[in-house]
Amino acid sequence: RGRLITASQHWPDTYPVLESWFEDSDETVAALESARSPTALTRAMWRVLEGRRAHWAVVIARNALLLSAAGSTHTDEFLAVAAALKDGRDLKKTPVMGFICEQSIMVWMDRRDVPDGPFDAPPDMPFASSPMAPAPGTMPNAAPETAGELAKLLQPAGLTEPWIEGYLTGICTAPIFVTPSDWLTPLLHIVGPSLKTEKKLTHFVDLLMPRYNGTVAKLRAPDEGLIPADIPLIPIWSDGYLTAWEATKAYWPAKALRPQGKTIRNVLEQATEGRIDPSMFRAALPAWLRERFAEQKM
The missing domain is CATH 1.20.120 (Four Helix Bundle (Hemerythrin (Met), subunit A))
Known part of the structure; x- marks a missing residue:
């Protein structure tokens, strides 16, 4: 199981729909708004995710079913991570949860629309290419398709x-x-x-x-x-x-x-x-x- 969880670090590259995985609840906004430093920002986001552990276990398990239906080789990885979250594995030791943590902060920063402020990105969090958050009722857009x-x-x-x-x-x-x-x-x-x-x-x-x-x-x-x-x-x-x-x-x-x-x-x-x-x-x-x-x- 440890090998499969480590492999989840590469999910954003092999399964781009994960770019739409982030937290944007009122609780998330309140926690991030109260942070006074980059370190506090990250710590606050991990606290929110800990409270949402069961939710993300279900999301990842459902996507395992989706991948299984399509014959994907990543199904076992998703199932292993969902089971690990359910069993109480440390979120910080689960790469995909680190991705969700970073993604959630990126979306919050985009919505604040503050290019230069007290929350410059910590060096270990790649905020440079953050995606825009979707409008209510829509999904994050991928690159526009070409005809046909x-x-x-x-x-x-x-x-x-x-x-x-x-x-x-x-x-x-x-x-x-x-x-x-x-x-x-x-x-x-x-x-x-x-x-x-x-x-x-x-x-x-x-x-x-x-x-x-x-x-x-x-x-x-x-x-x-x-x-x-x-x-x-x-x-x-x-x-x-x-x-x-x-x-x-x-x-x-x-x-x-x-x-x-x-x-x-x-x-x-x-x-x-x-x-x-x-x-x-x-x-x-x-x-x-x-x-x-x-x-x-x-």
Whole structure:
């Protein structure tokens, strides 16, 4: 187990989605704001993480399942670290927790937007390339994709961009906010087997982040198109949406959907069979999607 935990030091290089792992709760902000020196800053962050030990053990274990579904060689490392955290291993001796500690402080510093102040980065904490924190309801963006990149990764699984757009729209309009691990895991069960290398798997996850954020942006903009304009693409989009609905069913309580939700479900199911009601897809469905997004519970 010790060897596997040491290997976790290289996770940020081999699994870039870890760049979105950080603490940004009110408790975190209060602890960091009260620090009066770089050393106190780090000490305060470790105290917060100790109180969140169980949370990070669960996050890491869930990601082990995600990697297992995709056939990754890092699964055992994630499981070993999750077990070690649960067993009480010293957080400071667990490299990935050191990464999360540093990342959390970097995000806090970015949000304070103070380029020169009393909290210059300690020499053992590489703050120089800190990522910007995501806006509420969005995920940290990776590098912008070039034309056709995502389509190329989807093709071996028999999927297309309209399908993934439907899937992400479903995720973003679930009555309850769906955590990234809970919508990535089922998606990787579908796409993962066709991504033969770990590099492709990582790149696929990276490309999903800006797509997810783009979906959120469209749902917030009243004039943005949410559904493909080309009628032949609507069944594909609808299938992606329904896949998200089924894959994350715990986040879709019937009470929150109300009777209209059942009507919309029937419309989408009929669309996957080629029975499309254009008026529903032009007006009623986009309005329902934006309503669902606006009412989503965190």
